[in-house]
Amino acid sequence: MTPPTWRTATDGLTAIRTGDLTSEALMRECLQRVAAREPDVAAWQYLDERRALEEARRRDSSASQGPLHGMPVAVKDLFSTHDMPTGCGSAIYADHRPASDAAVVALLRRAGGIVMGKTVTTEFAFYSPGGTRNPHDLERTPGGSSSGSAAAVADGMVPWALGTQTAGSIIRPASYCGVVGYKPTYGLINTAGLKPAAWSLDTVGVFARNVPDVGRLAGVLSGRDLAPSWPATHLPRVGLCLTPQWEAATADTEQALQEAVMCIRDAGGEVHNVRLPASFDELLAAQHTIMIYEACRSLAFERDRHGDQLSSQLKALLDEGSGVPAVRYDQARQTARGCRAELGRVFMDIDVLLAPSAPGEAPAHAAGTGDPVFSRIWTLLGTPCVNVPGLTGASGMPVGVQLIGPRDGDLATLSIAEWLFSRLNGG
């Protein structure tokens, strides 16, 4: 596969606005790509071509022009849609038709966007994979849990996709698929109508092929200005952070980080080594404890009534969660609170952290969806995270690097991500 050369969301939007393109024509471009590639990639859980085109024509003939006017968006099949099935990656909900749209679905439609279809998620956003393949190498996983969203954007089937992250479900697939993945600060985008996995971790985010595109969609969904703009006169101060999980990094990730560091320094940015406080060593285990404690309650109905339709992997995880006493959960939350309070000190002299997005290139499809090890602690801390693509590993597969900002520092984080993206990708 050649690198993505498809229209960016911003280009599409501009072309529609100026009349150079119709929503219908753009939708046909996307559907053509789907027709050619979906049999191999299997990114979509639900996609009705006729209906997507109808919706595009309806937008073309509509007088009102919202900020996403006429643009197709893929929606992870963990978000409720009142007019499309919502399966959550589980046979339990194979034919489920929710009564309403999730908040983000309603908001993107209000803005003139079109739900092109629903993309494959792992089972309830945990580890049991759907059938999606990595568009760069069909023998590899696209990552998960937002498998279809990352793959569809990477393969040029759609300019934008919605995802969620509870452990590493946005950053990891974005890294494996070579696209921009943006996990905002916890709570920035409303989760109403999202099937909950673990309430204090579940975060809604966005995939696109460049940084301004993720900022534009997330901006509409959150009611904020997230258009990246880093003043040319300021050179970013970056903290290189190997994280307590560094031993999980392969040579490919090590190499990608080194290249990113060189790129930043070549462009005049500062890079300092940052060692996280010792208390951050506890965060990985704390994230797991919190996730399984909350998940075994969120999914109590499915566990009790449809246990035979759950994967053995998920059952084991929920069983483990049931065994966690409240006191251990409270200790984990206490650890997280303590580290959140220390974040101010971590970011004292730097604008963002630079860290691995994933252990390396996407592993084999048969081996699962890869390891969220490099995202877990940031999800728990609630910080904004961006996967910046542009580098590759030994096999030529994408290997992203992750920029992490302080909580509520989303705009600056996206702005530095754009600064780095444009340099890594010859902008």
Add this chain to the structure above:
Amino acid sequence: MTPPTWRTATDGLTAIRTGDLTSEALMRECLQRVAAREPDVAAWQYLDERRALEEARRRDSSASQGPLHGMPVAVKDLFSTHDMPTGCGSAIYADHRPASDAAVVALLRRAGGIVMGKTVTTEFAFYSPGGTRNPHDLERTPGGSSSGSAAAVADGMVPWALGTQTAGSIIRPASYCGVVGYKPTYGLINTAGLKPAAWSLDTVGVFARNVPDVGRLAGVLSGRDLAPSWPATHLPRVGLCLTPQWEAATADTEQALQEAVMCIRDAGGEVHNVRLPASFDELLAAQHTIMIYEACRSLAFERDRHGDQLSSQLKALLDEGSGVPAVRYDQARQTARGCRAELGRVFMDIDVLLAPSAPGEAPAHAAGTGDPVFSRIWTLLGTPCVNVPGLTGASGMPVGVQLIGPRDGDLATLSIAEWLFSRLNGG
């Protein structure tokens, strides 16, 4: 109406366990009370007698005995139930049948509890009332939004009910109806399957006719030991807190607080006057800002697709929310964060705060569901709150007082509530 003399949940549970009572017989007692009073009180949105009895018989013949074995529980009609309609107090969802049970519904069923039926909520837990009347005076409101849950428990129709609080939807109706209402620390009970109003405020809680009963049900739902037990050798240190909203208190509430203070002092407890830091003056406005900012996004689908079925009151509130810029929302969250950080100092020399639950006796039914003014700031702070009943106003209507503990201090707060309850109610 005479004060409630019905079986408490704990008594019912013990009688079933020892074989002195069957679940079916208890359910018949409850249904008899419903038959006699429901035409006046109108607490239930959905109740199928035949089915409730069947479920009770099924429990009676079941070998497994969970901690809520055979006990009826009323569920606010804002929680999803896979086998009963879930209307959320709105015509939009009049016939809605969710595909799954909310987490709390599944957990109470797992524990052997029986969902007796669904209780009336105001429209999406905001201000537009259902038809429920206050069982102590049918011309008055039971309060809201958990109107049917508070009224059903107060009227002896059911020993337990689930509610939610986003502004003052548990404490206020508990005060108006003369029952114990317990709003736990934010996040203590899982909200999966609850129709979201405002994600950073929505809190699941419990109604019962005494304190051990709320502790028992909340304990099962949260996986914690919440059985109140205040050591006889320790006398509670109580901070009398008039709150920045004191001007909203009527003479009835002033009198109730004075009586509670005398009762505490008579029993040997300490009462100190506590003045909240000046920054707490901002919390009331901050709670409103956060609530409407989040609600207009949570309910985006209903607003866009079913706007004609929303009350004008709710429409106005959502319109107001749409007008709140993100920067104002962020300021409100910053205010809340700052005050949460100061809570440690507030609770330095006291175990709990004593504050009004509501402005006074329940107002006329025609005037709405009353004012949540005395709960808003605590909901935003995320502290555990308990309405302790036992006092009355000039018309003989119940007037509760509120005990507030530090975040995660639920057990101690419930324990002191039990200490006070037993003294106020001649225990």
